[in-house]
Amino acid sequence: MRYNVAVLGGGPAGTAAALQAARAGAKTLLVERYGFLGGNATGALVNPWMGHAWADPHTRQPGSLIGGIFREIVLALRARGAYGAPCDRAAFDEQQLKLVYDTVLAAAGVTVRLHSLLIAAQIENDRIATVDVFGKGGAQRVAADVFIDATGDGDLAALAGCSVAIGRPADGLTQAMTTSFRMAGVAKAELFADGNLRAARSRVDPLFQAARQAGRLHYPYRDFVQFYDYPRPGVLHFNMTRINRVNGLSPEDLTRAETEGRRQAAVLSEWLVREVPAFRSAWIEKLACHAGVRETRHVKGLYTFSHEDVAAGRKFDDAIARSRYFIDIHSPTGPGFDHEVPGAKGAVRASYAPPPNDWYEVPYRCIVPVGLANLLVPCRAFSATHEGAAAVRVMATMTALGQAAGLAAARAATTRSSVAEINAVALRRELGYLDAPPELGEPW
Numbered sequence: 001m002r003y004n005v006a007v008l009g010g011g012p013a014g015t016a017a018a019l020q021a022a023r024a025g026a027k028t029l030l031v032e033r034y035g036f037l038g039g040n041a042t043g044a045l046v047n048p049w050m051g052h053a054w055a056d057p058h059t060r061q062p063g064s065l066i067g068g069i070f071r072e073i074v075l076a077l078r079a080r081g082a083y084g085a086p087c088d089r090a091a092f093d094e095q096q097l098k099l100v101y102d103t104v105l106a107a108a109g110v111t112v113r114l115h116s117l118l119i120a121a122q123i124e125n126d127r128i129a130t131v132d133v134f135g136k137g138g139a140q141r142v143a144a145d146v147f148i149d150a151t152g153d154g155d156l157a158a159l160a161g162c163s164v165a166i167g168r169p170a171d172g173l174t175q176a177m178t179t180s181f182r183m184a185g186v187a188k189a190e191l192f193a194d195g196n197l198r199a200a201r202s203r204v205d206p207l208f209q210a211a212r213q214a215g216r217l218h219y220p221y222r223d224f225v226q227f228y229d230y231p232r233p234g235v236l237h238f239n240m241t242r243i244n245r246v247n248g249l250s251p252e253d254l255t256r257a258e259t260e261g262r263r264q265a266a267v268l269s270e271w272l273v274r275e276v277p278a279f280r281s282a283w284i285e286k287l288a289c290h291a292g293v294r295e296t297r298h299v300k301g302l303y304t305f306s307h308e309d310v311a312a313g314r315k316f317d318d319a320i321a322r323s324r325y326f327i328d329i330h331s332p333t334g335p336g337f338d339h340e341v342p343g344a345k346g347a348v349r350a351s352y353a354p355p356p357n358d359w360y361e362v363p364y365r366c367i368v369p370v371g372l373a374n375l376l377v378p379c380r381a382f383s384a385t386h387e388g389a390a391a392v393r394v395m396a397t398m399t400a401l402g403q404a405a406g407l408a409a410a411r412a413a414t415t416r417s418s419v420a421e422i423n424a425v426a427l428r429r430e431l432g433y434l435d436a437p438p439e440l441g442e443p444w
Contacts, residue, residue, distance in 0.1 A: 191204075
């Protein structure tokens with residue numbers, strides 16, 4: 001099989017890349033290991049959308065920094081009654097998201113191959129000539145003019161021999177993993193009596209702390225309660241499990257992470273039902289089908305995004321995404337968050353978010369790996385430091401990176417040029433929303 005553009009990985013970045021490439025006229029293939037699209041948004045139950053929220057500094061009217069395909073997906077979810085909860089505007093129903101992805105990709109003419117795993121790459125000179133994907137029918141070889149690595153872990157980049165780093169420089173440890181889960185049967189009217197998520201958490205957290213201190217709950221994995229509203233009656237989303245010292249590139253570690261994450265979810269949910277009134281009739285309604293992996297490889301690209309770019313609210317002529325999400329490092333070794341960055345004289349305290357009422361941008365060069373002429377890496381394995389990646393890795397921003405990669409790949413395939421030769425300033429203009437003020441109001 002031969003395509004203009006082959007996208008490996010069907011998460012938020014990969015789906016956006018394939019959709020944009022096809023709409024730009026490229027014959028496009030999207031390969032995904034599961035039986036559905038959406039990656040961490042659907043398989044790992046990561047919720048809500050983050051990385052795009054914006055509020056007008058004068059009126060405080062909510063809005064979004066990210067437009068394009070991300071906006072389109074949100075509008076499609078809203079039309080299905082699957083976006084936004086009373087106490088969280090950005091919460092979404094991931095089952096409906098699967099249907100949205102199926103619909104838009106089919107309409108664009110993308111060839112989707114599910115239940116297929118990337119296993120090998122063949123290199124000719126400085127280009128990926130073909131890749132092998134494995135499914136129930138055995139291995140199949142795919143040729144393309146341009147390849148997009150949206151695997152999250154940079155699997156194709158690694159197979160193709162790109163230079164990569166793993167985790168933080170000091171010891172190679174990566175951010176903790178999390179098994180997200182949902183509870184149904186929650187008395188949400190009681191819990192959200194004043195319509196405020198922070199207040200709802202503050203009702204549960206003192207009970208959590210008291211139960212731990214008294215020994216009724218052994219839960220050293222997180223040191224505070226974290227749940228989110230969900231756009232269905234009686235349902236809440238939990239991001240409270242934490243699995244430390246695991247490597248998402250190790251089958252043994254992944255196995256431990258899956259079983260340990262489910263065990264932690266059971267411990268916490270059983271305590272909630274026992275001791276928190278709003279949960280007395282609740283139960284685990286859904287466990288993520290795989291643990292959420294926040295970090296593995298970082299591919300060396302033409303530019304390495306860092307914490308300085310976040311803290312300075314740095315802008316770029318070749319920007320392909322913008323965000324104001326903070327540097328969010330779930331500690332590889334404990335229940336807290338690592339908010340120190342290496343300095344000349346050891347660890348130094350630094351800003352972990354852009355300046356007030358400002359945002360940062362991510363340049364195209366971050367998704368262009370060194371050494372290959374026809375590969376783009378718009379997933380969390382993009383070229384960044386441990387700290388820089390911790391800000392950009394969230395799904396709304398990844399959708400923006402994916403859309404830009406799809407457009408660049410289609411242009412490179414059409415012109416028979418390398419991805420590094422794409423006019424990224426023109427690419428930014430063509431994406432449109434990056435030079436416009438943040439959009440306010442609906443659907444955000």
